[in-house]
Amino acid sequence: MSKSVYVSKAAAVAIVAVAALALVAVIGMVIFQHTRIHQCPSPLPPTAPPTELITPEPMPNLRLPETLIPESYEIYLQVHLHTEVNNSDNQDLRFTGNSTVKLKCLNATNTIYIHSKALNLTVLGVTDENGKGVPVSRVRMWEDKTEFAEIELANTLRVGGIYYLSNEFQGECNGSNGMFFRSYKEKKDKFTTAFVAASQLESTEARKVFPCFDEPAMKAVFNITIIHRRGSIALSNMPQKDNVEMEIDGEEWVVTEFFPTVKMSTYLLAFTVSSFESKETNHGRIKLRTWSRPEVMAAGHMDYAHSITGKLLDIFEEYCGVKYPLSKLDQIGIPEFPIFGMENWGLIIYSEKYLMYEAGISSTSEKYWTAILIAHELAHQWFGNLVTMRWWNDLWLNEGFATYMSYLAMDRMEPDKDMKDLFIVWETQMAMRVEYEGLFSGLTEDYPSTRNEIRTMYNIFTYSKGGAVLRMLAETLTESVFEKGVQSYLKAYQYNSAETQDLWSHLQRAVDNSSVHIPVAEVMDTWMQQAGYPLITINTTSGEVSQEHFFLPEIPSQYNYTWQIPIKVMKSGSEEIKFDLITVKGPVSKSVYQCNENEWILANVNYTGYYRVNYNPENWEKLLQQLETDHQKIPTLSRAQLIDDAFKLAGIKYVNITLALRTTKYLLNDTEFIPWETAMIHLHHLILMFDRSEVYGPMKAYLSKLVGPLYDHFESFTNKSSIPDRHTAQLNQVNAVTVACANILPKCQKMATNLFDLWRKDPTTNPIHPNLRPMVYCSAIGAGGEVEWDFAWKMLKMSSSDVERERLVEALACTKQVWILNRYLEYTLDPDKIKPELFSSTIRSIANNVVGQYLTWNFVISQWSNITQMLSGTYSAEELISGVTLRFSTKYDLQQLKTFDELHSGRGVFVESLKRTQTNINWMEENKQTVLEWFQREVSHGNNKV
Ligand SMILES: *[C@@H]1O[C@H](CO)[C@@H](O)[C@H](O)[C@H]1NC(C)=O
Ligand SMILES: *[C@@H]1O[C@H](CO)[C@@H](O)[C@H](O)[C@H]1NC(C)=O
Ligand SMILES: *[C@@H]1O[C@H](CO)[C@@H](O)[C@H](O)[C@H]1NC(C)=O
Ligand SMILES: *[C@@H]1O[C@H](CO)[C@@H](O)[C@H](O)[C@H]1NC(C)=O
Ligand SMILES: *[C@@H]1O[C@H](CO)[C@@H](O)[C@H](O)[C@H]1NC(C)=O
Ligand SMILES: [Zn+2]
Numbered sequence: 016m017s018k019s020v021y022v023s024k025a026a027a028v029a030i031v032a033v034a035a036l037a038l039v040a041v042i043g044m045v046i047f048q049h050t051r052i053h054q055c056p057s058p059l060p061p062t063a064p065p066t067e068l069i070t071p072e073p074m075p076n077l078r079l080p081e082t083l084i085p086e087s088y089e090i091y092l093q094v095h096l097h098t099e100v101n102n103s104d105n106q107d108l109r110f111t112g113n114s115t116v117k118l119k120c121l122n123a124t125n126t127i128y129i130h131s132k133a134l135n136l137t138v139l140g141v142t143d144e145n146g147k148g149v150p151v152s153r154v155r156m157w158e159d160k161t162e163f164a165e166i167e168l169a170n171t172l173r174v175g176g177i178y179y180l181s182n183e184f185q186g187e188c189n190g191s192n193g194m195f196f197r198s199y200k201e202k203k204d205k206f207t208t209a210f211v212a213a214s215q216l217e218s219t220e221a222r223k224v225f226p227c228f229d230e231p232a233m234k235a236v237f238n239i240t241i242i243h244r245r246g247s248i249a250l251s252n253m254p255q256k257d258n259v260e261m262e263i264d265g266e267e268w269v270v271t272e273f274f275p276t277v278k279m280s281t282y283l284l285a286f287t288v289s290s291f292e293s294k295e296t297n298h299g300r301i302k303l304r305t306w307s308r309p310e311v312m313a314a315g316h317m318d319y320a321h322s323i324t325g326k327l328l329d330i331f332e333e334y335c336g337v338k339y340p341l342s343k344l345d346q347i348g349i350p351e352f353p354i355f356g357m358e359n360w361g362l363i364i365y366s367e368k369y370l371m372y373e374a375g376i377s378s379t380s381e382k383y384w385t386a387i388l389i390a391h392e393l394a395h396q397w398f399g400n401l402v403t404m405r406w407w408n409d410l411w412l413n414e415g416f417a418t419y420m421s422y423l424a425m426d427r428m429e430p431d432k433d434m435k436d437l438f439i440v441w442e443t444q445m446a447m448r449v450e451y452e453g454l455f456s457g458l459t460e461d462y463p464s465t466r467n468e469i470r471t472m473y474n475i476f477t478y479s480k481g482g483a484v485l486r487m488l489a490e491t492l493t494e495s496v497f498e499k500g501v502q503s504y505l506k507a508y509q510y511n512s513a514e515t516q517d518l519w520s521h522l523q524r525a526v527d528n529s530s531v532h533i534p535v536a537e538v539m540d541t542w543m544q545q546a547g548y549p550l551i552t553i554n555t556t557s558g559e560v561s562q563e564h565f566f567l568p569e570i571p572s573q574y575n576y577t578w579q580i581p582i583k584v585m586k587s588g589s590e591e592i593k594f595d596l597i598t599v600k601g602p603v604s605k606s607v608y609q610c611n612e613n614e615w616i617l618a619n620v621n622y623t624g625y626y627r628v629n630y631n632p633e634n635w636e637k638l639l640q641q642l643e644t645d646h647q648k649i650p651t652l653s654r655a656q657l658i659d660d661a662f663k664l665a666g667i668k669y670v671n672i673t674l675a676l677r678t679t680k681y682l683l684n685d686t687e688f689i690p691w692e693t694a695m696i697h698l699h700h701l702i703l704m705f706d707r708s709e710v711y712g713p714m715k716a717y718l719s720k721l722v723g724p725l726y727d728h729f730e731s732f733t734n735k736s737s738i739p740d741r742h743t744a745q746l747n748q749v750n751a752v753t754v755a756c757a758n759i760l761p762k763c764q765k766m767a768t769n770l771f772d773l774w775r776k777d778p779t780t781n782p783i784h785p786n787l788r789p790m791v792y793c794s795a796i797g798a799g800g801e802v803e804w805d806f807a808w809k810m811l812k813m814s815s816s817d818v819e820r821e822r823l824v825e826a827l828a829c830t831k832q833v834w835i836l837n838r839y840l841e842y843t844l845d846p847d848k849i850k851p852e853l854f855s856s857t858i859r860s861i862a863n864n865v866v867g868q869y870l871t872w873n874f875v876i877s878q879w880s881n882i883t884q885m886l887s888g889t890y891s892a893e894e895l896i897s898g899v900t901l902r903f904s905t906k907y908d909l910q911q912l913k914t915f916d917e918l919h920s921g922r923g924v925f926v927e928s929l930k931r932t933q934t935n936i937n938w939m940e941e942n943k944q945t946v947l948e949w950f951q952r953e954v955s956h957g958n959n960k961v
Pocket of ligand 2: 091112113114115139181
């Protein structure tokens with residue numbers, strides 16, 4: 016599954032809170048009543064006694080016993096949904112079907128346990144190889160956490176014997192996983208409502224579609240037949256084998272049979288029934304198809320996704336050394352699919368919005384996210400589908416790999432080779448920021464058993480930290496040794512499942528055949544089994560190095576952790592990168608960390624490690640000097656790391672806040688994206704803290720000065736509303752305009768107003784480049800009045816693109832006119848004005864505006880009962896409050912929040928917001944004066960040496 020790929024950019028702070036909850040998000044939907052009752056097709060008379068429902072004492076073990084293993088299934092699934100209806104009263108959301116599973120008996124037993132949930136299950140019978148029945152004496156449904164059906168037999172099954180268990184079942188397409196449906200408006204002669212049914216079975220939802228051995232290691236072959244309404248198209252993992260029209264109970268149906276699957280896990284099965292259209296290409300031996308609503312297909316919004324899929328597949332085939340084993344790959348975009356994407360083998364399902372690339376509307380970063388998302392799901396075809404984690408505790412083997420590989424593949428696909436570097440800001444830094452707050456235990460330490468425990472495995476760590484430690488390992492072993500090890504791991508466990516240790520042992524073999532010497536498992540276990548990450552402290556005078564757990568001071572580490580830390584070190588005046596492995600707490604003295612007084616040492620070169628580095632003050636000084644005199648001597652990613660580490664070390668008071676601020680001064684001369692992006696995340700926090708105080712004056716002056724040269728660097732593009740060629744340059748142009756316009760650099764303001772006016776004069780063609788729209792809209796509306804606001808509002812109403820609508824909704828929050836902001840807040844409660852799904856983001860955008868902050872807070876307090884009703888969608892009350900209170904940093908703020916919390920929840924629901932407010936108060940008390948003086952000093956120099 017994919018989600019973390021969107022954890023990125025300036026929304027960082029807000030997203031951190033969302034990350035852990037994202038998977039649980041449920042899209043609200045309308046369930047249509049079915050008034051007509053349909054007959055089930057030719058049911059066989061049940062041979063088993065009626066099913067008992069029981070809730071006894073819990074099973075000692077939530078895992079299936081290993082007495083029986085499935086070899087293959089035969090599944091008939093009849094989806095009653097009409098994809099086109101004129102009158103929704105006739106919609107039928109049921110699915111009915113039957114299944115036969117072929118089992119092999121490993122240990123003698125007289126009980127079959129099989130997963131089944133929310134299915135009306137009827138056991139049809141059990142037979143042996145010769146078709147002879149094995150009488151069923153009792154069937155019990157465990158209505159507890161096991162989600163087992165227990166089938167007790169009159170006779171004991173023989174070890175080595177083959178048996179067939181047949182069931183019949185009925186369920187409903189509802190909710191947001193298992194089988195579910197989505198509806199959308201479709202324009203034929205007039206607007207009608209159309210429907211699509213789709214599946215989402217990771218992690219434990221296959222059991223909601225048919226009874227099965229629903230554990231990832233219980234791989235089997237699946238023979239699937241879907242029976243669906245005439246006029247609709249059914250897709251599944253494999254290519255279609257047969258397709259016949261048939262009349263059943265006086266209705267027109269199509270019976271689509273698929274080829275048997277390869278041996279695979281249940282959670283990777285997929286089914287869709289739709290009247291979508293597709294685009295098709297034969298890519299060598301693989302038929303590639305991309306599916307979407309006809310309207311989206313006709314507009315060409317799937318062209319980009321379709322065009323890169325083949326290239327990415329080739330890259331993965333080459334990297335993995337194993338061919339994609341199926342003869343087709345379907346990718347389908349479903350409106351409001353609950354997650355970004357799901358890697359079902361041969362039928363990848365995406366949220367339509369993230370698969371789409373709208374030429375002329377989507378921005379460069381939106382395009383990358385689409386590409387990274389596709390690369391992520393394609394990587395899973397090997398990492399997850401071909402080789403699957405044995406159990407969910409090793410989920411990181413799926414998700415960490417897919418995260419790491421997605422950037423690697425992007426890098427190989429695009430000609431300018433710095434795409435991989437985006438990993439640093441979008442994954443590594445993000446995970447390190449969250450993890451330091453102590454929200455986490457080891458990557459593979461916990462053993463999840465229940466549905467809810469498994470769900471919590473889908474967090475930023477399995478994705479981003481998992482990817483980051485793989486990157487650290489790959490950079491330590493060298494890419495080519497890593498790739499060899501990965502290839503041998505994939506070959507050894509294909510169509511099978513593996514554990515973390517299996518990966519280490521194959522990487523070790525590759526290491527042993529190379530010139531590298533690293534005990535892979537020993538090193539990696541310290542990163543996988545321990546929470547958090549270390550801080551390395553280096554004294555370049557004595558050459559001493561030591562490590563400690565890097566933690567927020569409020570939550571001192573209870574653990575006596577030691578990591579095995581691969582470190583790349585460089586010294587001034589030399590390009591040579593030395594390698595060292597630290598295995599003890601230290602301090603220990605090593606000559607690699609020692610230099611004379613004119614030299615500096617830089618550790619964790621290129622930010623390859625998942626840790627932070629602190630130095631003795633003298634070395635920091637020399638590094639700062641180097642940045643200011645010739646920053647290119649320090650590699651780009653390391654520049655980002657120095658900024659990131661300095662701010663984080665200041666956060667725990669290991670260095671002075673002024674040292675952190677000084678790491679940003681050299682940005683006057685830097686045009687690279689990664690260091691700028693890193694600095695912006697930290698500066699954004701300062702802005703939130705200070706934009707209502709006397710600090711903001713000098714701070715704004717500092718920021719406009721700092722960004723001036725960067726703005727000029729891109730100005731010739733920006734003024735023409737065009738973009739540079741290099742990909743990361745395009746992203747940094749956005750940063751330049753964001754910082755410049757937000758801090759009221761006059762030429763930025765002028766550029767924005769000009770472009771916006773051009774658009775206003777001719778609304779039919781928007782001359783503003785999509786990359787620049789958020790800032791241009793925001794600046795023009797911020798500087799303007801009612802006329803600009805009303806124009807943008809009109810464009811919002813007219814726009815047919817979700818992406819554009821979201822941009823406009825955010826930009827409308829930029830006005831400085833209090834009465835307009837208040838009117839806008841009122842609009843959010845009217846679903847005809849602001850769509851309910853945009854409610855939370857609109858509120859948060861208004862709160863983000865310094866003028867709107869308290870207006871929003873007052874609005875939230877006074878309208879809370881209305882607001883909680885609006886919230887029943889994707890966002891929780893906590894997330895909303897968290898977004899509205901980002902700036903809270905005074906005792907008064909804290910008191911208000913506490914009162915509100917007691918009044919409306921009394922359960923400390925807003926605990927994260929309260930905690931953050933307290934942290935902000937402490938931070939302000941300690942740093943405000945220092946920061947004010949520092950900014951004042953910096954801007955009073957008057958010359959261009961900021
Ligand atoms: C599924 O199909 C395969 C190949 O045709 C066959 O060998 C297997 O027995 C089938 N499985 C079941 C449960 O019918
Ligand atoms: C399952 O349903 C299909 C289609 O209705 C039918 O042909 C088949 O005989 C059924 N199989 C079992 C085991 O009931
Ligand atoms: C189950 O069978 C396997 C091999 O088929 C054997 O290794 C194992 O000891 C058996 N377990 C029990 C509890 O009988
Ligand atoms: C399952 O059985 C329950 C109880 O008999 C019934 O209310 C429900 O409608 C059934 N569901 C389906 C999908 O047939
Ligand atoms: C670094 O080592 C030198 C020499 O032992 C010592 O004088 C100095 O205090 C140390 N610096 C720090 C910051 O520990
Ligand atoms: Zn994934």
